Amino acid sequence: MKKLLLAGLALGLMTTTAMSQADRLAIQSEPARDGTPAWKLTPSYPDPTGNTIVEADGTVTVIPPAQRVRRELPAGYVATPNCKGSPICGREGGPPRNQLARVVYDQNLGYTFSYPYVLPKGFGGVPAVALDSKDNLWVFKRSPQGVSQVLKYDANRKLIAELPESVVGFHEKAHGMAVDAQDNLWITDAGQATVKKFSPDGKLLLTIGERGKRGDWMEDKGQRLLWQPVMIAFGPKGEVYIGMGHANESPNDVNSPDPANQYGVARVLQVTADGKFVRQWFGNEVGQGKFNDVHGLAVDPTNGDVWIGDREQYRIVIYTADGRFKKTLQTKNLVCALHFDRDGNPWMASGQDGQFLKLNRDGKVLGAVGNGMGIGHGQFIEASYWVFDKKNNLIAGDTSVGRVTVMTKK
Numbered sequence: 001m002k003k004l005l006l007a008g009l010a011l012g013l014m015t016t017t018a019m020s021q022a023d024r025l026a027i028q029s030e031p032a033r034d035g036t037p038a039w040k041l042t043p044s045y046p047d048p049t050g051n052t053i054v055e056a057d058g059t060v061t062v063i064p065p066a067q068r069v070r071r072e073l074p075a076g077y078v079a080t081p082n083c084k085g086s087p088i089c090g091r092e093g094g095p096p097r098n099q100l101a102r103v104v105y106d107q108n109l110g111y112t113f114s115y116p117y118v119l120p121k122g123f124g125g126v127p128a129v130a131l132d133s134k135d136n137l138w139v140f141k142r143s144p145q146g147v148s149q150v151l152k153y154d155a156n157r158k159l160i161a162e163l164p165e166s167v168v169g170f171h172e173k174a175h176g177m178a179v180d181a182q183d184n185l186w187i188t189d190a191g192q193a194t195v196k197k198f199s200p201d202g203k204l205l206l207t208i209g210e211r212g213k214r215g216d217w218m219e220d221k222g223q224r225l226l227w228q229p230v231m232i233a234f235g236p237k238g239e240v241y242i243g244m245g246h247a248n249e250s251p252n253d254v255n256s257p258d259p260a261n262q263y264g265v266a267r268v269l270q271v272t273a274d275g276k277f278v279r280q281w282f283g284n285e286v287g288q289g290k291f292n293d294v295h296g297l298a299v300d301p302t303n304g305d306v307w308i309g310d311r312e313q314y315r316i317v318i319y320t321a322d323g324r325f326k327k328t329l330q331t332k333n334l335v336c337a338l339h340f341d342r343d344g345n346p347w348m349a350s351g352q353d354g355q356f357l358k359l360n361r362d363g364k365v366l367g368a369v370g371n372g373m374g375i376g377h378g379q380f381i382e383a384s385y386w387v388f389d390k391k392n393n394l395i396a397g398d399t400s401v402g403r404v405t406v407m408t409k410k
Contacts, residue, residue: 025041044097050401052401115404130179130385131387188229190230194209228264244268300340305326310335334352345359
């Protein structure tokens with residue numbers, strides 16, 4: 001009873017603070033209209049940042065702060081400096097992220113939720129999952145030092161491989177993951193500024209960037225550094241796109257005294273399958289096509305256009321495959337990730353709003369999957385990278401909870 005009372009009190013306080021922001025907004029909800037489902041504002045839920053225990057049935061228990069184990073970094077390891085002093089991480093004068101009101105749409109697509117993938121228990125959320133051509137699911141987990149971060153499950157959802165830290169390396173901020181047409185696995189470490197490519201059986205084939213050395217990619221000077229690589233996407237002809245930057249967010253990067261690291265600007269880098277430079281384009285220009293963030297990245301299978309999720313600006317920015325701006329789509333939600341289903345339809349993960357939204361190519365919301373922000377059944381603290389299986393069912397991790405959710409069409 002005491003636990004229930006404490007939980008109720010915490011939820012009441014959370015609701016009050018979150019809805020205080022909602023009270024300042026002119027529109028609290030809208031009915032279904034012209035093919036778009038109804039939506040309403042809902043409160044945030046406290047982010048456990050991976051401090052969870054997940055049972056085999058998907059039930060989540062948040063580890064109390066007093067019982068959390070401090071995350072240790074390897075000896076000699078230089079941690080990424082914290083973000084400070086910018087609107088992205090400081091939000092001067094505005095509500096903190098945990099008090100934001102969330103736009104949640106009515107679910108109208110008929111999906112059910114299940115948790116058939118049993119992950120090893122322990123600290124760490126799942127920022128990314130990826131499927132290969134044999135229906136093997138790769139899972140990228142923010143596990144602590146000494147615990148496997150890359151797991152592989154077969155088509156029967158049985159754990160068949162764990163790539164050891166001696167091969168993968170320790171990823172300070174495990175983030176993006178994708179499988180290319182040859183079933184090679186690509187993963188990103190946003191903190192330590194690397195992208196790695198592995199063979200289908202887990203052999204390291206390529207490393208782009210230098211571990212622990214963030215900086216600008218300047219091809220004309222032979223400098224090939226990365227700055228917060230967060231997303232990977234592939235074009236129809238094998239093009240490799242790397243989305244970099246949560247935004248121009250940190251004085252540790254922007255205008256750094258290090259001459260190799262002056263800009264720290266969000267960008268899209270295109271390389272070949274063996275890591276050779278093709279082109280890059282930036283978001284820090286005035287006018288149409290500007291983006292502050294590349295927290296979503298997907299390639300339209302119908303024409304090769306590159307869709308960029310500018311998360312903190314609540315918008316999708318679309319470029320051609322060769323880096324020419326086409327249009328901007330404004331959204332009501334954080335654009336945490338983007339993907340196209342097996343039929344070529346665009347979708348977005350609404351990040352900490354806890355849903356996956358089916359869109360048309362003008363950005364109109366056609367349907368929603370997910371019960372909003374939280375740790376309950378069908379909920380997400382941060383819905384991000386996900387995949388579609390061959391039946392267009394959704395399989396997703398949760399950046400702040402160590403579980404994988406399967407969303408199955410009824």
